[in-house]
Amino acid sequence: MNPLLTFVVILIGFYGLSTSSNIIKSVFCVTIIESGVILLFLNLGNLDGGVIPIIGDALPVGGIADPLPQALMITTIVIGSTVTALALMLCIKVFHHYGTVEWAEILSRESGK
Amino acid sequence: MIKQLILIGLLGILFGVFFVSMQDIQELYNTFGKDYIAATGFADTGSRNLVTAILLDYRLFDSLFEAGILLIAVSGVIWISKHESQEKNAQFMLDKFKTPDLFVTFSRLVYPLMLAFGFYVIINGHVSPGGGFQGGAIIATAILILYYIDADKDTNIALIVTIEKILYIAILLVASLSLVSRGELFTNFFVIDASPDTKAIYLVLLNVMIGMKVALGLWTIFTAFLKEGR
Known part of the structure; x- marks a missing residue:
């Protein structure tokens, strides 16, 4: 897969983040951006082909994929999942407080006070 | 409408910048790091x-803070x-909707298999795909299936979080043991000349601890979340 295509995934996330009217949809868009970043890094680590970076008694023919981006992306996945959980928990609290999760309605209610 | 067109135009400019910057990627790309790790990774770690070699040995500092961020x-x-009223056993969302018998x-059939698979992935993290973080997620999923089997299950969150904090301190201690044996922080605590099989003990130990913590x-x-949805 081409790195340019993964950047398209990131841009789709940006577009959704700018246009979504719902807080939960915004959280989804953040995870879409995150998936795009993960795909981009995995691509850049494997530009010239290669198999998974697990070595037996000898190195695999054709070389291995770069293990460093893969190790970094494990970090990203774990942190991303927990941050998403934190954001969704905040969404629940916002819903309990305002009774809605629409950006426009919350903003108008805040400015009306 | 005009706003969306402007937005798409701006995103197009971003894509153009990325496209230009990716033009010379083949010249910038090199395999020095990859080759070094492939040549010496097994003997080193x-x-x-x-x-796993990078996660638990070369860049253990990263992984420690990753586990710390999970805890935070x-x-x-x-x-x-947190709720104002202290409820003893929260009514879970699941029993509002009657769970189908199927x-x-x-769930009863799959639960032990998932637990066993999670432990397999954790313990074999240094020889096969997997490791503490992935196996911990599998074990957590298996525990969640318990709520399908018995929705009235009582969970003592305070106890779990206390165990998790103790585990995190234990991980930090095990990671800093290398200061005694090797004279440097955050690497394998066996000496650098030890055989790979000996070094694997450290990897399994740290993988198990990280797996438990993540789970x-x-x-x-x-x-x-279940308590929120009651």
């Missing part, structure tokens, strides 16, 4: 899985979801 996020979720039966953390997050 005793791990056949080079991703779990604490944040618990703190945000679900319950298959407990995800379990806590899920329980907090």
Whole structure:
């Protein structure tokens, strides 16, 4: 897969983040951006082909994929999942407080006070 | 409408910048780091899985803070979801909707298999795909299936979080043991000349501890959400 295509995934996330009217949809868009970043890094680590970076008694023919981006992306996945959980928990609290999760309605209610 | 067109135009400019910057990627790309790790990774760390070699040995500092961020996020979720009234055993969302019997039966069948698979992935993290973080997620999923089988299950979140904090301190201690044996922080505590099989003991130990920590953390997050949905 081409790195340019993964950047398209990131841009789709940006577009959704700018246009979504719902807080939960915004959280989804953040995870879409995150998936795009993960795909981009995995691509850049494997530009010239290669198999998974697990070595037996000898190195695999054709070389291995770069293990460093893969190790970094494990970090990203774990942190991303927990941050998403934190954001969704905040969404629940916002819903309990305002009774809605629409950006426009919350903003108008805040400015009306 | 005009706003969206402007937005698409701006995103197009971003894509153009990325496209231009990717033009010379073939010249910038090199394989020095990859070749070094492939040549010396197994002898240095005793791990056949080079991703685990980086996670638990070369860049252990990263992984420690990753586990720390998981702990902080779990604490944040618990703190945000705190309720004024102290309920002893929260009524879970699941028993509002009657769980189908088929679900319950298959959950009983799958639950031990998932637990065993999670432990397999954790313990073999240094020879096969997997490791503490992935296996911990599988074990957490297996624990969540318990709620399908018995929705009235009582979970003591405070105890779980305390165990998790103790585990995190234990991980830090095991990671700093290398200061005594090797004279440097955050690497394998066996001496550098030890055989790969000896070094693997350290990898298995740290993988198991990280796996337990991740499983407990995800379990806590899920329980907090279930209590919200009651």
